[in-house]
Amino acid sequence: MDLVTDGQWWFCLKHMRVEPEMGCPNKDRMGPYATEQEAAGALERADARNKAWEEADEEEDQ
Template sequence: MAEDVENQYWYNMKTGEVEHGFQSPSVDRVGPFATAEEASHALEVLRANSAKWAEEDAADNR
């Protein structure tokens, strides 16, 4: 069964608000997240992923 992304939660990078469903343009939002709580921590998740990927890239280039 496909995920129903229209009914999940998104973090709006422009406003800093959590949204339920597709409320804003896709360029302004990240997600989807299963809960509003998860979406509220979107920036922390993005920072952690970015750091992880940077470390992996550095290790690959050694």
Template sequence: MTSGVSASGEPAQFYWCLRHNRVETDGNACAGVDRLGPYATAQDASHALQKVAEREARLDAEDARWKGETA
């Protein structure tokens, strides 16, 4: 799964499956609505939820500053 090359010879893409809470590849990925990605590596995909949480916190802080609130 972590070879970095798909069966077609293209660079492999990895996804975080929200349904199964696991890393999936092009060959075994759930429907797009149930996944985050693509990511270049399985490790990047495994950190997808952390990245989303960090991004949301950053955007919430920006919104608070925009509204004149202290964050």
């Protein structure tokens, strides 16, 4: 597999790892991201965003 990409990195939810553009089907991945490091932090960013949205929803409900 050629790991040289044009800024297309993905986080595979099936294998729980970062992949270059040529990897698993997009339905199993998050991305694309510009760098391998950004893709590696995909789950942490999604978790932080979900928590922020939940907190915002709770504030709206009050």
